[in-house]
Amino acid sequence: MKARVHVMLKNGVLDPQGEAVRHALGTLGFDGVEGVRQGKVIELDLAETDAAKAEETVKDMCEKLLANTVIESYSVEIA
């Protein structure tokens, strides 16, 4: 079973990587870019075959390792 986790900085937390990308796009001539946020995506291959259990496990992984929940939010997709 495959899982995909998105980890993004929470709204209100300064995102210097995103700002750098926005600036670089501007210098390359891409106008009309109003905001950029950059985050991580983590794709997991799991032995678990039950979708509900897999989601539970992956959320646990996010809380313990994948996301810093003080400043980051995460979302889990099971496929």
Next chain:
Amino acid sequence: MKARVHVMLKNGVLDPQGEAVRHALGTLGFDGVEGVRQGKVIELDLAETDAAKAEETVKDMCEKLLANTVIESYSVEIA
């Protein structure tokens, strides 16, 4: 208009970040993790209102800045 870009290392390209996450999950007691790949997600806020044009522009951004197409693949979602 919002766009989301996923940038992942191509299959066959060594992913040390993903390997590190896999190892760390193992030491935390998460069994059954068969593979981990880590990539970037970039969320863009665009002034463009035409979905087809926005997708075209974002693909151009990927080719020129957001992805290193030698070792990375990208996908674009427009929402």
